Amino acid sequence: MTISQKNQNDILNLEKINTNEIEYIFSDNPVNRLQTKPQIEDKKKLLSELRHEIENINNCELKNNAKNLVFADGNSENKIMIIGEGPGQKEDEQGKPFVGDAGLLLNKMLAAIQIKRNNVYITNVVNYRPPNNRKPEPSEINRYSNFLRQHISIIDPKILILMGSTAMESLFGSKIKISKERGVWKELIIHNKTYLTMITFHPAYLLRQADQKKYSWADLKIIRKKIDELKISV
Numbered sequence: 001m002t003i004s005q006k007n008q009n010d011i012l013n014l015e016k017i018n019t020n021e022i023e024y025i026f027s028d029n030p031v032n033r034l035q036t037k038p039q040i041e042d043k044k045k046l047l048s049e050l051r052h053e054i055e056n057i058n059n060c061e062l063k064n065n066a067k068n069l070v071f072a073d074g075n076s077e078n079k080i081m082i083i084g085e086g087p088g089q090k091e092d093e094q095g096k097p098f099v100g101d102a103g104l105l106l107n108k109m110l111a112a113i114q115i116k117r118n119n120v121y122i123t124n125v126v127n128y129r130p131p132n133n134r135k136p137e138p139s140e141i142n143r144y145s146n147f148l149r150q151h152i153s154i155i156d157p158k159i160l161i162l163m164g165s166t167a168m169e170s171l172f173g174s175k176i177k178i179s180k181e182r183g184v185w186k187e188l189i190i191h192n193k194t195y196l197t198m199i200t201f202h203p204a205y206l207l208r209q210a211d212q213k214k215y216s217w218a219d220l221k222i223i224r225k226k227i228d229e230l231k232i233s234v
Helices: 014-018 040-055 061-065 089-094 101-112 138-155 165-172 203-208 210-230
Strands: 002-006 023-026 080-084 121-124 159-163 185-190 193-200
Touching: 040 138, 080 138, 080 165, 101 203, 101 210, 121 138, 138 165, 138 185, 159 165, 159 210, 165 185, 165 193, 193 210, 203 210
Parallel strands: 002 023, 080 121, 080 159, 159 193
Antiparallel strands: 185 193
16 A cells, blocks of 8 residues: 655654555655546547557458548547447548548538537547448447447547447447437446437438438537537537
């Protein structure tokens, strides 16, 4: 057991203290008793370690068929985190999520509720492009969900936005339908911490089903209201 930052001026009987089998580290520096959140450098280190872990994943068809790892984009210090499905061709080429047509629509969706894309943090369920842009398979979703949960814990968002059924399934399971779950706040628990979560349609789906945009717009307005309530800077 180690007790650090003990002022040596307070030690009245050093011999008696040492007989208690406690190792003291003495310092004249003042003791900081305030509990603080991890520093920015700590978060960057954890993100770097997570990225390295994903880069070194073995026996992964996604990794073997992709050009680049697509890890994340945006501001890791922001309290809004967006999770999509998986990289497409342009994402694979550039190594960034949501840079294709779906990404352009996402930018417009965020702008519609006064959010700048580079102010929020964006990632995907899987970090490598599925062959032929297919949907990630259940085994892949399950495998990468462990990385995703670590990712969420590191970012520690106040609002988590899941875009599409794959993102929903990776964190809430496959027994629910997005058409019934979208548009309402849900609670996601990771490592005994609860994250306020909104499920909504993926921009790629909206490009194919334009008539569903009205539902996404309703979801966006709910998200904007919560941002204002929580006074989150975007």
